[in-house]
Amino acid sequence: MAPFVMNDLSRRYTNVEYAPVDISEYADGNIGIPYVWSYDSKQPGPHVMICGIMHGNEIAGAEILVRMLKNTVRPENGRITFCFGNPDAYARFDCAAPYLNRFIDADINRVWGPELEDPYNQGSEVRRARALRPIVDTVDYLLDIHTMQGRGRPVALIQGKTAALDLIANITSIPIVLTGTMHQAERLRLRDYAQFGDPDDKAVAIQLEAGQHWEASAIAQGELIAMDFLECVGVLPRQSKPRAQKQLHLEVVEIVLPKGGIFEYAKDFENGTFFPHRGALLGFSGPERVEVLTPIDNCYFIMPVHFRLDGGSCGRFARSIPGKVSA
Ligand SMILES: [Zn+2]
Structure with a gap:
């Protein structure tokens, strides 16, 4: 039974339009961290990470990562790392109860503070965050692809620092940008971790909510924004700029x-x-x-x-x- 207070409206949001893609072939990774694939152009440039499925039931992120890996999206400058964030929770995804299995022990997007240093905390997500930490620590630009429960236009959640505002204004495929204090702000999210949370550091993390969790349109929207992001941070050459649209801050x-x-x-x-x-x-x-x-x-x-x-x-x-x- 769902641990949620459900009503007629929420039940209308439980339809899953696409099956979760099999990611087992990506389990080994190529830099010693499971489900993390990193490609270095050997040319100067930033280290850019695209992350998906930090939340196990936000399955569009896995599909987007697999498409980019299969399409051999590789950097011309700098380095691109593709990261399947929480594969253990993703493996438990259930189309019949898609609102479950967001995480196993704890929300991995709330454990980037003292949890990482607590030796008694051996929860599934904390251990995964510790495994990801060495690579995350070297990232200049992060796009963390999530999806949301409601329908509507994608929204990017960012720190209000200058570097983040400057970058996001160029990523015109993102229609809405949101800054400010969110719920449970005392627990550190990945987008506020270390260099990303430092107002004087040029590193930027974007938490993208690409669309409704289980509507197929979230995949196309997320992929379009991910490619735009890679071009804007300079690891891919600028193609035709996506149709410029009014970006709401x-x-x-x-x-x-x-x-x-x-x-x-x-x-x-x-x-x-x-x-x-x-x-x-x-x-x-x-x-x-x-x-x-x-x-x-x-x-x-x-x-x-x-x-x-x-x-x-x-x-x-x-x-x-x-x-x-x-x-
Ligand atoms: Zn999420």
């Missing part, structure tokens, strides 16, 4: 935290839904069904959550950052 203004994990949306909202007016109804929180309203005019709703544990958020309200909307 947002910052979090409020995290929506329903009581007891109980929340009912007033409507089926997509990622990036825009509300022109303050006081618009998002949904009803907790057993008392308290109305949750947009806190500001010109408000965006980011990453609706449909499978929610007690204590989990059900999305974020955000506002656009003036002057950061690029053509």
